[in-house]
Amino acid sequence: MSYPKILLSHGSGGRLTHALIQDIFVRRFKNPILGELSDSARLDGLPKTIAFTCDAFVVSPIFFSGGDIGKLAVCGTINDLVMQGAVPEYLSLALIIEEGLEYKVLESIADSISRTARLARVLIVTGDTKVVEKNAADKVFITTSGIGRIMKGRHLSVKNIEPGDKIIVTGDIACHGLAVLSGRKDLNLGFTIKSDCAFLHTLLIPVLEKYSAIKFMRDPTRGGLATTLNEVAEAGGLGITIEEGHIPLAANARAACELLGIDPLYIACEGRAIMVVEKDKASDILSILRRHPLGRNARIIGSVTKGLRAKVILNTRLGTRRIVDMLTSEPLPRIC
Amino acid sequence: MSYPKILLSHGSGGRLTHALIQDIFVRRFKNPILGELSDSARLDGLPKTIAFTCDAFVVSPIFFSGGDIGKLAVCGTINDLVMQGAVPEYLSLALIIEEGLEYKVLESIADSISRTARLARVLIVTGDTKVVEKNAADKVFITTSGIGRIMKGRHLSVKNIEPGDKIIVTGDIACHGLAVLSGRKDLNLGFTIKSDCAFLHTLLIPVLEKYSAIKFMRDPTRGGLATTLNEVAEAGGLGITIEEGHIPLAANARAACELLGIDPLYIACEGRAIMVVEKDKASDILSILRRHPLGRNARIIGSVTKGLRAKVILNTRLGTRRIVDMLTSEPLPRIC
Numbered sequence: 001m002s003y004p005k006i007l008l009s010h011g012s013g014g015r016l017t018h019a020l021i022q023d024i025f026v027r028r029f030k031n032p033i034l035g036e037l038s039d040s041a042r043l044d045g046l047p048k049t050i051a052f053t054c055d056a057f058v059v060s061p062i063f064f065s066g067g068d069i070g071k072l073a074v075c076g077t078i079n080d081l082v083m084q085g086a087v088p089e090y091l092s093l094a095l096i097i098e099e100g101l102e103y104k105v106l107e108s109i110a111d112s113i114s115r116t117a118r119l120a121r122v123l124i125v126t127g128d129t130k131v132v133e134k135n136a137a138d139k140v141f142i143t144t145s146g147i148g149r150i151m152k153g154r155h156l157s158v159k160n161i162e163p164g165d166k167i168i169v170t171g172d173i174a175c176h177g178l179a180v181l182s183g184r185k186d187l188n189l190g191f192t193i194k195s196d197c198a199f200l201h202t203l204l205i206p207v208l209e210k211y212s213a214i215k216f217m218r219d220p221t222r223g224g225l226a227t228t229l230n231e232v233a234e235a236g237g238l239g240i241t242i243e244e245g246h247i248p249l250a251a252n253a254r255a256a257c258e259l260l261g262i263d264p265l266y267i268a269c270e271g272r273a274i275m276v277v278e279k280d281k282a283s284d285i286l287s288i289l290r291r292h293p294l295g296r297n298a299r300i301i302g303s304v305t306k307g308l309r310a311k312v313i314l315n316t317r318l319g320t321r322r323i324v325d326m327l328t329s330e331p332l333p334r335i336c
Numbered sequence: 337m338s339y340p341k342i343l344l345s346h347g348s349g350g351r352l353t354h355a356l357i358q359d360i361f362v363r364r365f366k367n368p369i370l371g372e373l374s375d376s377a378r379l380d381g382l383p384k385t386i387a388f389t390c391d392a393f394v395v396s397p398i399f400f401s402g403g404d405i406g407k408l409a410v411c412g413t414i415n416d417l418v419m420q421g422a423v424p425e426y427l428s429l430a431l432i433i434e435e436g437l438e439y440k441v442l443e444s445i446a447d448s449i450s451r452t453a454r455l456a457r458v459l460i461v462t463g464d465t466k467v468v469e470k471n472a473a474d475k476v477f478i479t480t481s482g483i484g485r486i487m488k489g490r491h492l493s494v495k496n497i498e499p500g501d502k503i504i505v506t507g508d509i510a511c512h513g514l515a516v517l518s519g520r521k522d523l524n525l526g527f528t529i530k531s532d533c534a535f536l537h538t539l540l541i542p543v544l545e546k547y548s549a550i551k552f553m554r555d556p557t558r559g560g561l562a563t564t565l566n567e568v569a570e571a572g573g574l575g576i577t578i579e580e581g582h583i584p585l586a587a588n589a590r591a592a593c594e595l596l597g598i599d600p601l602y603i604a605c606e607g608r609a610i611m612v613v614e615k616d617k618a619s620d621i622l623s624i625l626r627r628h629p630l631g632r633n634a635r636i637i638g639s640v641t642k643g644l645r646a647k648v649i650l651n652t653r654l655g656t657r658r659i660v661d662m663l664t665s666e667p668l669p670r671i672c
Contacts (some may be wrong), residue, residue: 013558222349327350
């Protein structure tokens with residue numbers, strides 16, 4: 001039985017919660033592990049070394065061009081596993097729902113989660129649903145955790161990085177952040193930018209399997225490419241130099257950034273990876289990436305340097321050099 | 337560097353987010369796995385069979401007698417693992433924070449999380465922090481996921497349950513829900529009830545190791561004892577009969593329930609378990625439980641019956657019998 005809107009009683013833990021969980025989730029996500037509906041999922045046959053991650057998603061609006069909070073929650077968590085060299089296997093799903101949310105909105109998000117998980121071949125095996133009063137949350141927040149199998153003998157780590165290594169970005173930057181921004185009522189750009197929101201294991205795991213030359217990966221989400229490169233530089237105690245002219249950026253994204261006066265280097269992606277790879281293998285890896293739809297616009301954008309400890313330097317199109325710092329303010333709240 | 341209040345920029349993913357994560361979390365939770373600050377935690381040496389769970393905590397108020405949202409988040413997730421017969425090992429922690437929350441409130445919650453995790457000997461290995469605008473969340477919500485090692489050869493399941501099995505509850509019921517309720521401004525009871533919020537592996541794992549006669553466990557959180565027993569009855573297709581006079585309920589909790597006109601059978605516990613055990617071993621198990629501070633008031637409250645498919649029957653103190661249904665309304669929103 002469905003209701004037009006979510007009631008506080010849907011979060012009571014009682015009869016209505018059970019009905020909601022069956023109707024919205026179990027029916028769509030069905031698999032034998034989730035079907036047990038125990039307090040925790042029993043997972044069997046995992047290797048000794050696994051990856052474990054979690055992310056809270058508070059994106060606003062919850063539907064945007066190229067995705068929604070459900071697709072984002074699945075892809076974001078998968079990608080955090082993939083960055084560790086792990087094949088994603090299992091997800092958990094915790095929802096905090098605002099009383100009064102339309103039932104069909106929740107159904108639509110659950111459809112999206114279900115579709116994305118099925119395409120990605122991951123199982124949703126455990127979950128939790130809470131409902132809070134009107135104005136105690138904004139529509140719906142989703143926290144996903146994930147477990148993946150780390151490829152045998154593989155240890156991607158910032159510690160592997162050395163001067164001379166090349167930096168690859170797997171596609172156009174800034175689309176996700178701009179798609180969410182342009183979906184907000186107060187920012188009507190006049191044209192559509194589609195989020196890059198996507199799961200990346202289908203692109204990256206085959207390349208990882210083939211090339212031990214891939215040393216480290218991270219996805220440039222909140223804070224964008226600039227912040228992620230700074231994190232890498234700081235964690236590794238190394239310098240990074242990137243070429244502005246090599247950074248893939250679609251024409252409409254460039255236009256939007258100019259219109260809004262924001263720097264694309266700081267805008268979140270949700271379907272891109274930054275890879276640090278051995279110099280000699282960089283162009284081989286690039287050419288394989290470019291054969292996959294998600295890697296078509298992959299580029300080598302720079303390299304790791306010594307003598308520039310923990311700094312990221314941008315060689316601009318104009319031939320000047322500038323330091324690219326980590327994001328310090330918050331131009332784009334609730335982008336993911 | 338700390339700020340008096342949480343700013344939206346603390347959730348930007350940039351410089352302030354890094355500072356917050358270091359200052360609030362990494363410093364307190366420090367361990368080598370978390371210290372890597374990768375996109376996901378690399379966990380090594382786990383057995384082939386693990387338990388995986390997640391819970392969202394939205395309790396209001398965030399501090400209550402006997403606990404706070406941080407302690408609750410750690411204990412609640414540990415207990416969901418323990419109910420599966422798993423020794424808790426690793427937790428993830430995702431926070432959604434309302435802009436303007438006092439920094440010292442967050443510190444105090446992080447202290448509580450850190451203290452509880454240390455006492456419980458679990459490691460917090462990965463996390464996420466998001467900040468939303470004022471009035472887009474209520475102070476702070478915490479979602480914890482957990483991984484535990486399932487005891488070798490052990491498979492607690494509702495499928496193990498047979499008529500004749502005994503039902504044990506490990507302690508006084510209803511304290512958590514009443515503690516939270518009495519902490520709300522509009523419900524001044526005039527006396528204090530302390531939440532039973534506690535992690536249960538120290539009580540239960542040794543007993544599980546000793547007794548294969550323990551067939552199934554579940555913690556009666558949202559919806560209370562009545563709802564949990566109904567879940568067990570429905571999942572197992574069996575009847576359950578409980579004796580009102582045997583259900584442990586402290587005098588102050590009984591008084592509070594009478595004052596508020598609510599049924600203690602529906603009030604959440606956060607440090608109790610319901611165990612279904614073989615009849616012949618029930619009193620041995622009970623006597624071991626009662627030697628532990630968390631099991632001092634454990635009681636055998638009833639038994640599994642046939643011929644009463646999926647119904648829970650209460651033999652009242654007055655000598656009458658009534659059907660105890662699952663919770664159908666929501667008397668106590670945001671109890672966990």
